[in-house]
Amino acid sequence: MEQLPQRIDWHYFSCRVSSDWEVTRYDLSNQRGKLNFSTRHGHAGSISWEKTSAEYKPESMMNDFMAKHLLAVKEAEKIEEAKLQLETFEGWLLGSWQEGYPLQASRYLENEGVTLKWTFLHCTNTELENLYKPVIKSFSENNGDRKKWCLWNFGLSLPAGFKPKEVNAIPASHSMKFTGPENAQAAINRWGLTSEILKHQTLEDFSIKQYNKMQIHISEIERTTFNGHEAVKLKIKKRGEKGFDKLIGRYWDGDAILWHNKELKRIYSLRQIKPEKTQPLDLEDLI
Amino acid sequence: MSSEIQKLNMEKQLQAVPVRNEHLSEERVEKGLKITLEPTQDKKSKQQRLILEGLGLQLFEQVNNQITVDEMVTDFQAAHLLSFFEAHNLVVQYIDSLVSWGLIGLTWPSADEA
Numbered sequence: 001m002e003q004l005p006q007r008i009d010w011h012y013f014s015c016r017v018s019s020d021w022e023v024t025r026y027d028l029s030n031q032r033g034k035l036n037f038s039t040r041h042g043h044a045g046s047i048s049w050e051k052t053s054a055e056y057k058p059e060s061m062m063n064d065f066m067a068k069h070l071l072a073v074k075e076a077e078k079i080e081e082a083k084l085q086l087e088t089f090e091g092w093l094l095g096s097w098q099e100g101y102p103l104q105a106s107r108y109l110e111n112e113g114v115t116l117k118w119t120f121l122h123c124t125n126t127e128l129e130n131l132y133k134p135v136i137k138s139f140s141e142n143n144g145d146r147k148k149w150c151l152w153n154f155g156l157s158l159p160a161g162f163k164p165k166e167v168n169a170i171p172a173s174h175s176m177k178f179t180g181p182e183n184a185q186a187a188i189n190r191w192g193l194t195s196e197i198l199k200h201q202t203l204e205d206f207s208i209k210q211y212n213k214m215q216i217h218i219s220e221i222e223r224t225t226f227n228g229h230e231a232v233k234l235k236i237k238k239r240g241e242k243g244f245d246k247l248i249g250r251y252w253d254g255d256a257i258l259w260h261n262k263e264l265k266r267i268y269s270l271r272q273i274k275p276e277k278t279q280p281l282d283l284e285d286l287i
Numbered sequence: 288m289s290s291e292i293q294k295l296n297m298e299k300q301l302q303a304v305p306v307r308n309e310h311l312s313e314e315r316v317e318k319g320l321k322i323t324l325e326p327t328q329d330k331k332s333k334q335q336r337l338i339l340e341g342l343g344l345q346l347f348e349q350v351n352n353q354i355t356v357d358e359m360v361t362d363f364q365a366a367h368l369l370s371f372f373e374a375h376n377l378v379v380q381y382i383d384s385l386v387s388w389g390l391i392g393l394t395w396p397s398a399d400e401a
Contacts, residue, residue, distance in 0.1 A: 022372050040297065040371050152370065171373040192369050193377075196341055265368040 004134055009148035009155060010035060012049055012114050016138040018131075021045070023151045028164045035151070045120045045135070052115040058106035059086065062095035065119065069102050090137045092118075099124045105136050111143065149176060154190045156270065156286040162186060183240065184274035185254075186281060191267045194260060206267065207232050207258045215239075216271075217251070224257075226284070231259035238273045252276070257283050292356075292383055292393060300379055301357035305350045305391045319344050324389055337388060346381045350391055356382060 004016035008023075011030050020039045025046075027033025034048040067079045084095040092105040103123035107116045116139075120132050142148055148157045149164065152174055162180040172192030179185055189210070191197060197206055204221055211218055211234070220235035234256040240249040254273030261268065270283045292300055310325040319340030326334050339347055349359055356378065364374035385391045 020371060022370050024372070038372070040301075040375070171376040172367075172369060192373060193342070193367055195367070199341075 004138055006153060007150050007155075008035070009142050009150040009157075011147075012109055012112050012142055013047065013116055014140045014142045014148060015047070015135060017135050018044075023169070026151060026167055026169075028167065030163065043121055045118060045132070048117045048119070050115050050117075051113055052108070053113070056108065056115055058093055058108070058115065058117070059084070059095065061115075061117070062104045062106065065104060066095075066097060066102065069121070089133065090139070092136050092139070094136075096123055096128070103128060103132055105132075107139070109141060111141075149178070151176070152190075154188065154266075154268065156186070156188050158186055158286060159281070180278075182275045182278045184272065184278045184281075186272045186286070187270070188286075189269045192265065194262075194265050194267055197267065198260070203230060203232050203258065203260055203267070207234060207256075207269070210258075210269070211236060211256070216254075216256075216273075226257055226259040227287075229259040229261050231257055233257050234271075236271060236273065240273075240275060255280075255283060292379055292386065297375070299395070300375075301355065301360065302395055303356045303382075303393045304353065304396060305356065305359075305382060305385070306352045306394055307350055308390055308392065311390065320347070322390060335389070339390075342377070343381050343384065346378065347385055347390060350385075 005019045006017050006021060008015050008017055010026075011033070017037060021037040021044045022039070023035055024038040025034060025036035027035075032050045034046055036046045037044040062084055066082050066084060070076055070079050070082060082097050084097055087094050089105070092107045094103065094105045096103045100122060103120045105118040108114075109116065118132075118136055120127070123132065143160075145160055146157045147160050147162070149155045151167070152169065154174065155176070158178055159180065162178040164176060165179045166175070166177040168175045173189075175187060175189040177185060177187040204223070207221070208218060215238065217237040218234050219237060222233045224231050224233045236254045236256050237251040238254065240252040252273045252275055254271060256269060256271035258267065258269040270286060272281050272283060274280060292303060308324065310327065312323045312325070314321045314323075316338065319338050321336065321338050324335040346359060346363070349362065360371070360374050360378045363369070363378050364371060367374070369377070382391070386393060
């Protein structure tokens, strides 16, 4: 079976999905949340995570969901007859009813105390075999000393203590910001429409403008290359953000690298800002 | 004229065919394309001029009264290697602006033509 092209890494899981699936909803919490995927034709699927106890019974959760779905599609009269067929597949419990109705797949992650659940709102036998099972099968746990974080085909890997703080997804401008020990920050940005961005300005000009917008001071900027791409390296400073320190806190030092991937027509940036005593990350090691 | 395209569902947006305002003249200038909108019969209407450049100009030049928004999105996505939703959002925003400036209108093919 050919590997699905798009990598997704978030809190507890890594998986692969079709290239036309785009994340259209995301949650930052590690307690409970969901990623929704859509294509131009509508909802493609969703994966949710929730801290649960080991005694958690996914069957009742799946039956509840099916009943809610039948209510939502105004087929409440079918709730009584909708008995889920259960099967196990690659460590997942699959629950489905009839062709054209939702498929759910649930899995309990013992080490994390987390239940994962895939939901696909419309499932036929063909879709199950060709579309959904490859997605479900591609799962691996996202744990260890380093965690991967990847949505919309861009991301990074960070030491396990870092958590997502802010994610922004506007067309041609995506960003993900994480906080780690002592509020140290790491962030990745990606911009599109590079032919327009770089039409009348250099990569240096662009990086200065972007970091000014983020209220980040640049103390040094140097032209370089990164993985074969034109790049700029920056030494940066920003007021530390801890409680109300955003306005009066002392400046934290950091560094950043911004590069232009001409093949992908994207500009990326990675940066970190941290308190003095915190161990710095090796930015080039995060990708 | 204000565009309603942002309020429509995606399927309807993609089916739309932008059509050029017939009452405008175009002139190439260094910065881009200078467009003069002739006043309509409405007495309050005045001649308006604007210069299109960059992505707005690229999209305007694609409008030939036949191309659909769907095709414009596909072309834009391919040209800039964007995702479908990125391209869709940007193209619809630009089309919305072109409509609000009175440069184009939107039509939908009848069921027989579709």
